[in-house]
Amino acid sequence: MSESLTFHYDVDGEDFTSAGQASVQVKKNLRRLGIAPDIIRQVSIAMYEGEINMVIHAGGGEADVIVSEDKIDIILADHGPGIADIELAMQEGYSTAPDSVRSLGFGAGMGLPNMKRYMDEMTIDSTVGVGTTIKMTVYLNR
Amino acid sequence: MTVNELIEKCGFNAVSLPEPEREINGCYIGDLLSWVMGRAEADNVWITIMSNINIIAVATLADVCCIILAEGVTVDDEIVKLAGEKGVNILLSDKKTYETAVAVYEAI
Numbered sequence: 730m731s732e733s734l735t736f737h738y739d740v741d742g743e744d745f746t747s748a749g750q751a752s753v754q755v756k757k758n759l760r761r762l763g764i765a766p767d768i769i770r771q772v773s774i775a776m777y778e779g780e781i782n783m784v785i786h787a788g789g790g791e792a793d794v795i796v797s798e799d800k801i802d803i804i805l806a807d808h809g810p811g812i813a814d815i816e817l818a819m820q821e822g823y824s825t826a827p828d829s830v831r832s833l834g835f836g837a838g839m840g841l842p843n844m845k846r847y848m849d850e851m852t853i854d855s856t857v858g859v860g861t862t863i864k865m866t867v868y869l870n871r
Numbered sequence: 872m873t874v875n876e877l878i879e880k881c882g883f884n885a886v887s888l889p890e891p892e893r894e895i896n897g898c899y900i901g902d903l904l905s906w907v908m909g910r911a912e913a914d915n916v917w918i919t920i921m922s923n924i925n926i927i928a929v930a931t932l933a934d935v936c937c938i939i940l941a942e943g944v945t946v947d948d949e950i951v952k953l954a955g956e957k958g959v960n961i962l963l964s965d966k967k968t969y970e971t972a973v974a975v976y977e978a979i
Contacts, residue, residue, distance in 0.1 A: 752932055778905065834902055
């Protein structure tokens, strides 16, 4: 594969129970492309965490997964409230999720740390009141 | 050991078993979904008391070999149906989480 392949998804902010559809679809697509299972697992979990974040905090958003010869890039963009203190948000256990979300097993303050854990690179670009864009990269052929 | 063999050995009640021959490699216990996705390994048995629909996506993405709902927790038909479609095994255990884990440990 010499050219990159992009998968685009709209993440529905209303429907919490259907969150994960984009991630599961990404998993299927990557499997079809013959990507290694451990990479697929890393990418799809990081993507799911991002999806959940967009549903909890931002009323949805958009996700792009770009598969190139040597890497996979994931770009998650929303027009939510933004992250006031990114360093704090990156700390394991820190969360601003409401109790209704916690009772479903989310909101443990592990979403962003998990994304970082599974990706080789991750940058967060966020402006309060404007939105958040997260770019993540995992390298293939390591 | 496969999920099917685990069921036979421990007497768990399988409510969804689309992948009975999946091999088991270890076990993870947790109810916080991001902890599970961060710490569980592929092909682990996942023991939890969390029974909402999101567990199906978590199990799929984390590649666990089965979910065991411990402590007599039950699961809605709608979730069982989705589990079947997504290839997720769900077993029920009347035992407490600790005792369920011990039974899995002894079996595998």
